[in-house]
Amino acid sequence: MSDAGRYLSDLRRALPRGQRRRILTEIRSHLTDGIAAEVARGVDPDEAERLTIERLGPPEQLASQFASTGRRISTARLAALGATVFIVVLAAVFGFAQTRHAPNGSTTVERNAAPAALSHVGRPLDDRRRILVAELEQLRRNLALKARHRLLTRPATGTPPAAHQP
């Protein structure tokens, strides 16, 4: 492997996965330009390669400088985004479910009260939404039951755990 090839593979190993492609493409291009420029000045090709690599600095050092530049979405941000999407979807579904269960809910009222973004949705999706609402309601009931069960079976604070009681 050439020195430039070794430099790139060392750099690749030191870089965070999400940033590798762009940075490696840029640095590969830099090495090609740098070597060509030195050769054009009359420098021997091997020496041109060595000089260009030396000027870049050690690959680990270069990689570490990229650590703070990432535009990758952090895990925390991704979680926040996921939570937001989930809440918006839930709000849309429950908003719709409520209008549907309204006591005087005629079809037009339902349509008008449904979130604007969903008002164009056709019949098959309505059915799917109803199933989803039912499932969510079932899930909510299960969770409530479980929580109540846990409350009832948990020993009062201060008393030893159930396993140790006679």
Place this chain on the structure above:
Amino acid sequence: MNGDALRGHLELLLLAALAQDEQHGYALIEWLRVQSEGALELGEGSVYPALHRLEAAGLVGSAWQRTTGRRRRIYRLTKLGRERLGEERQGWASLVRTVDLVLGAS
């Protein structure tokens, strides 16, 4: 001029370079090498992380450009970058004035 001192102002220098024309990384480094008379010789790879930082800050934009079968990342100044460069230039000029005053007085 000392290379380390210059590197502390690398981002300002890059904004100044890009104010003239859009450039790819290697051309910027060549420009800096000529302008700084070789002071930035070692560790010039740091220009790339600096460009990425400037881009993350919205001061610089970039896009791939394909030339002779090779991809190069071309950088250009954004409107925000141009504004920041103006501010930094003023800040720099006032710093130089102040230091000149102090040095002249001693």
